[in-house]
Amino acid sequence: MAFGSAPTPLGEMSVAVTGDGVAGVCWGDDGRLRARLLDRPGLTEADDPERTAPVLGELAAYYAGELRVFAARVDWRLTTPVQRAVLGTLHETVPYGRAVTYGELAARSGTGVPARAIGSIMGANPVPVIVPCHRVVAGNGLGGFSGGEGVESKRWLLTLEGYLQPTLDWD
Numbered sequence: 108m109a110f111g112s113a114p115t116p117l118g119e120m121s122v123a124v125t126g127d128g129v130a131g132v133c134w135g136d137d138g139r140l141r142a143r144l145l146d147r148p149g150l151t152e153a154d155d156p157e158r159t160a161p162v163l164g165e166l167a168a169y170y171a172g173e174l175r176v177f178a179a180r181v182d183w184r185l186t187t188p189v190q191r192a193v194l195g196t197l198h199e200t201v202p203y204g205r206a207v208t209y210g211e212l213a214a215r216s217g218t219g220v221p222a223r224a225i226g227s228i229m230g231a232n233p234v235p236v237i238v239p240c241h242r243v244v245a246g247n248g249l250g251g252f253s254g255g256e257g258v259e260s261k262r263w264l265l266t267l268e269g270y271l272q273p274t275l276d277w278d
Contacts, residue, residue: 108150110137111159115170117255117263120236122166124158125150128180132166132234134255147185166236172267175203177237185233192218193228198238204268206242209250226251241265 108130112121121140123131133140145152161179168174181198183191196216201207207215209229210222220228229240230253241264244250252261265271 108144109153109155109158110141111156111163112137113163113167115166117170117260120163120166122159122162124155124162124179125182125184126158127184128182129162129234129237130182130185132237134260144185162237169236170267179237181234181238189218189220190228190231192216193220193225194232194234194238194240197240197243201239201242203239204270206244206265206270208244208246210246212243229253236264239264242268242270 109124110121111124112119118134119136121131121133121135121137122129123137123140123144131140131144133143141152144150165174165177165179169177183195186194193212193216197207197212200215201212208222209225213220213222213225225243229243230251232238232240235241235254241252241254241261249258249261249265252258254260262271266273
């Protein structure tokens with residue numbers, strides 16, 4: 108697993124990339140991501156900036172408003188089958204600039220997971236932004252968000268994508 112990080116408007120973002128695809132994304136330095144992922148059996152660290160560069164480039168393009176669809180493959184091996192089904196449904200069916208409620212995603216996924224549990228799956232999403240958990244909202248507002256600065260990061264991402272209207276202080 109190769110690790111890398113780059114600055115974004117929402118702070119440093121780190122990625123972990125295996126030979127099969129992106130296995131992890133988090134806000135903050137890649138030391139936190141390394142600690143979380145390398146304690147898994149069978150995963151070893153590789154010094155391979157060429158593996159992380161395309162993913163970091165896509166994230167930079169996304170944050171610059173130049174990328175709407177990530178080409179990077181996702182390595183789902185660090186998710187449970189239920190997480191994979193819910194996150195995979197989100198990844199495949201909720202495009203840039205759109206959102207879905209927790210209840211709608213629960214129904215779409217066909218997993219039988221109740222809407223209130225969808226929030227827990229979103230909070231445990233190992234590949235945020237690329238697997239767009241910020242696009243899952245409550246029926247009566249934004250709902251929660253565990254990435255970056257919390258709900259303010261979610262609001263920023265949804266504004267970038269045009270789902271929310273910008274405020275007067277939008278950069």
